[in-house]
Amino acid sequence: MSRSDAVALGLTEDEYDGIVQIIGRQPNAVELSMFSLMWSEHCSYKHSKKLLRTLPVEGPRLVLGPGENAGAVDIGEGWSVAFKVESHNHPSAVEPFQGAATGVGGILRDVFAIGARPIAVLDSLRFGEPTSERSRYLLEHAVAGIGHYGNSIGVANVGGEVYFEAPYEQNCLVNAMAIGLVRTEELIKSAAAGVGNQLVLFGAATGRDGIGGASVLASAELGDADASKRPTVQIGDPFEEKKLLECSLELLQRGLLVALQDLGAAGLTSSSSEMASKGEVGLEIDVRKVPLREADMEPFEIMVSESQERMLCVCTPERVAEVLAVCERWEVGGTVIGSITDTRHMHIFDDGVLVGDIPVEALVDDVPLYDLEPAAPDAPLYPAPVATISADQAGDPRSALIALLRSPNIASRKPLFEQYDCLVGSRTVRRPEQADAAVLLMPTGSAIAISIDGNGRRVASDPYRGAVEAVLECAANLACAGGEPLGLTNCLNFGNPEKPHIAWQLTEAIRGLGDACRALDVPVVGGNVSLYNEGGGGPIYPTPVVGMVGELPDPLHAGRTGFAREDDAIAVVGPFTPRLAGSELAKLRGDALPTQLPEIDVAAVRAAHEAIRGAVRAGRLSSAHDIAEGGLLTAVAESALLGGMGAVLELGESDVDALERLFGEGTGGFVVSGAPDALRALGEHVALDVIGTVGGDALDVTVAGESFVLRLDDARNAHAALGELFA
């Protein structure tokens, strides 16, 4: 295969030359297709690996850090929680239902590949403005696909987020996070070991699914006329995955496996070569032993197929019969396709004939890593959002509040999350809209709190501080539920890193992520990077999505978002300096993005989290909610709507402009309610300002001498606006 073949497969000429040099000859079709995938950005992280190495990955509770299929943290009594977030952006843009469904399927496999039983899914979605028909189509089908897969496999979907912004119009984002539960001693790794041990492929048969870049080979080799050989969309089969999941866990529980690995991007190629690389061994695979859905597949197609619902395991020869018997009991196909060797080469056979021979190291470790060439832009990268409300509307607090509650980024997510089973597993102590983080009961009797966050517009305004804010917001959500962060996972969704401004966004965001994690003492346990998210309309907002798992000792004292008791006092808590620049209200009125966000005193924010968390855990607060999109008044309105109780607010004089006080955004602020004594006690630990009282059936707001009233029914109607998108 020539340089031009390599370029057609997405490699550079230099990379091709590097391959020729490493293996000492030209690669054949099988080898080149394997290289093209393993050396792709997706598998090799060649543009991000150096930056990712700057993230903190150690912590006292860390059990499994980046590098394995999922990370894990210790929750005590011999139990660990595994978790990871991953993107499925491109497949979802092509076919949103199947793309989103297989995204869920993929992240679940990552979790049970380390031996953990998946117990929850969260999803993080970004679409263009819902005024666009295409965005509505993508939204409806992506949500249906996520629901279809998670509901059918019986894993609760307990939370997520969705934003609508024009820069995602051409490039939607579909990220999914999965959480698993495992006995720490039963965690299994993916390193292949034991020369002579057998490689068993189990799960679905292999078809021509998702033969992405390598399709070029298909057309080169098979002739363009043969339309049926074209690569195909991956179809998810949650029923197959359910059986695969139970089968994998039973294999592990019976102690039959040496190593286990899921098949994701680049299919058999990446799973097998990564197992070999980690175990420092070689592998032999005979592609003709792979059960096929279509009989006439070429060796390279079998090696790169991304057919879903497949796993690869290593077991000793004596265990093969038992392994296959477990597969049969779960009605899962299982086949020995090869074995472990001491050659440190991948030897690919086609019915006994050698068709590929690559040193494992060349495939997995020798990929060139690139330094980015970041450059801060000197002109705005993104056009100002299109105004959707008038200056008059934005200037009147009552109509601004209604507009914010209606805004697609703030309106209730109920029309989405009602399509997900949030209960299966009998662990869900806090469902969506009950608390700022989902809360799940653990077998230890304690609980975990989980949240996922990332406001791309703020990161676009200021990649460093925007990323810090994403981490802090996630931790704030946990604090409101009573949770203390144990670990963080992230998915970095960015444009083309070869462009200096995107490189700058990525570099700054990762620096922010790292600094925030260090400041909170939270290790990064893993994550995912999705680059080149650019359509005709330019790059997406830089979108680092942050997922966090925290613990809370007593689920009885899990926090709530909604007001819960008449006559409770309401207070604003924390080092909160609201600014309209970069806020949701600024977006609605069409303001350009700022070029900077205000400085953040992370230590003070952390102290506020600790104070809120302590008060929630002690059962002293009736409600706690962090101030995010839409600012203070939106946060109060949300607590009122979710609790079904109004509020009377009296904000005294201040030199800050009323609109900025009510709707400005920033990090570090909370709205809490509770008995006046309890709030006084909290005020000894953190800045606290009592602003009103719970009660009535309206929001009755006085600010700087001006008053208005918004009935809860009217607020609720505005907040239900997303329902129109699913009518």
Next chain:
Amino acid sequence: MKYIGRVPRVRVLIRPKEGILDPQGKAVARALPALGFPAVDNVHVGRLVELDVEDVSQVEAMCERLLANTLIEDYEVALVSPDGEHQSQTAGPDAPRR
């Protein structure tokens, strides 16, 4: 055409494209032998849409835009008489013959 003055009835058959995973077909294929129908093969499950439409020439466009997901499905359009018999049929651009 037979039904002058009557609105023609059209039947659209929608199937998973060849090579695309058909989990439903797979499940039925597994179930039938267990029910005592062993000699069954090549099972596929798809959708059936029937409608009355004045301008039959529009049906292909309906399929492309709404009725079928042409990334993963093929469709086939047939005109039916009221007693269910075929009158004529056309298939989507690249419907395979299975």
Next chain:
Amino acid sequence: MKYIGRVPRVRVLIRPKEGILDPQGKAVARALPALGFPAVDNVHVGRLVELDVEDVSQVEAMCERLLANTLIEDYEVALVSPDGEHQSQTAGPDAPRR
């Protein structure tokens, strides 16, 4: 029969029984006019099952036992040639004529 020595291919059409609400049909009927296809009526959505079976006489039993739920669905069985044309057909015991 035409396919001596070859396994016959059978097509089963399964439809909601008359009188049973068909929200899928309704959803299609509602969506089509919005896409610029106004003159559509009487839309129904059902299932299509196709299979190769040696003994075609078994298909009715397959339908009664598994493929259709005759409380809510009617079915219709047809033999198809490889190029998709009908050869003959039978309908379930009380298939209505729509």
Next chain:
Amino acid sequence: MKFGVLQFPGSCDERDAQLACARVPGAEAVLLWHGDRDLQDVDAIVVPGGFSYGDYLRVGAIARFSPVMESVIAFANDGGLVLGICNGFQVLCEAHLLPGALLPNTELRFTCRQVDLEVIQHDTPFTNLCATGDILSIPAKHQTGRYVAPDLPLSQVVLRYVSGNNFNGSQDDIAGVRNAAGNVFGLMPHPEHAVDPLTGSVDGLRIFESMAARVPV
């Protein structure tokens, strides 16, 4: 009291059902594998929720033919107590142990929502610890829960959705039905997900406790 909870490939709520049964004082619950005919001398059967066989072709259609269902049908015909929840209800209808069928929700969407159910009959083995007219708050979560039973006698309706809670479009707001003999009962909402104050309401527990009250220990 020994409950048996069926487990099909694709069952999802079988462990939840097992946990719920085990909350009944003095009760234990075992899983019964779809491929086994032996019911292990259980006193009552729960056919749990989930997506048996992926719900492919038609909900419940394939599961009803599994070996364990042959035993369950015989057990039911002998007067044994059988409770079908969600997918289990669908399976029991397909198996003709209960009248009617379940069709896609009128909105065609999967919906997970807490619903209020009114007890229409308290003198059944499944509701004897309720009073007629009691309202139970129980979650429902399904895409195919529109109950249709053309000639159902009113006497077999056990639970109804309270007005405004029938999101699936079931005929006459029917949420739960029994067979003519009264020993088989099915409902779309999930009583096993309403047994612990920590995770929701506890109204569902009364169904399991009612079953235990009917079974001599």
